């Protein structure tokens with residue numbers, strides 16, 4: 075608890091364990107369950123409209139009195155309106171994901187008193203974002219589910235934590251399946267951790283039973299990163315369980331690259347089309363249970379997800395393992 079104190083105080087939660095926002099999965103039920111169990115839940119705004127986000131925040135607040143956050147994707151065309159919705163609800167923490175925040179975004183969030191969490195791929199960029207007002211950092215390694223960077227969590231932790239953790243709040247994400255791993259990142263100075271995959275199939279998760287069954291069957295090696303087909307099209311890799319959807323994504327990239335070649339679309343539009351593809355495919359898997367051609371975004375820790383447990387049980391297990399490791403050390 076002492077090692078988590080700084081992170082927990084920052085989040086306003088009991089434990090410095092965030093459930094990272096997962097599009098379609100991190101809605102009111104899971105987010106409220108995480109916060110009610112002492113962790114910190116984060117609503118995934120994803121491609122939601124401001125009206126939908128407004129409803130989701132209100133519904134989440136009706137299910138918990140504890141703090142929770144909202145994750146906004148920086149390339150969302152209505153980012154300004156989404157920030158205004160967060161302001162209306164006096165959201166306490168906003169996580170800006172999916173790229174470097176556009177000018178004014180951090181300031182607009184801080185203006186209504188919320189804390190801002192950002193992702194940073196390099197130490198130089200992390201320092202710049204912290205200087206320009208970001209309150210905390212999430213470092214996320216390539217083991218994670220969803221959109222990923224190229225470097226493993228273990229390496230990012232060794233680079234970022236000694237350089238930044240003493241003076242700043244840094245949360246570590248990616249590949250965390252057990253408490254022993256949490257203990258080691260806390261020991262290195264992390265203020266807390268963020269997990270996604272481990273919580274995706276909790277009892278309170280609305281994910282389709284077929285989506286959960288695919289997670290329970292899968293091993294670490296089944297959670298593969300997507301490949302980039304065209305060197306001009308800087309597609310951010312996505313880690314997901316391999317299925318027919320993985321191949322369909324390759325085909326989609328070829329289609330978008332051809333449109334770029336023909337001058338039919340600009341690069342920004344090309345990237346947006348790719349992101350919309352993911353959002354649609356993820357919805358099909360999570361909500362409709364289409365585990366064949368939908369996107370089963372999952373991290374390499376998926377092999378440690380073997381059954382459906384309530385969020386409180388998962389958190390208790392992680393804390394027990396963490397404590398035992400620290401006592402042994």
Ligand SMILES: Cc1cc2nc3c(=O)[nH]c(=O)nc-3n(C[C@H](O)[C@H](O)[C@H](O)COP(=O)(O)O)c2cc1C
Pocket residue numbers: 093094095096097099118120145171172214217218219220221247248249250268269270271272274370371372373374375
């Ligand atoms: C199904 C799924 C969807 C995700 N969607 C998002 C998202 O919309 N925004 C985001 O910032 N991160 C997203 N992530 C990443 C998680 O927030 C979290 O950082 C990640 O899962 C942590 O790594 P882990 O999966 O190894 O625990 C997603 C992850 C998964 C598994």
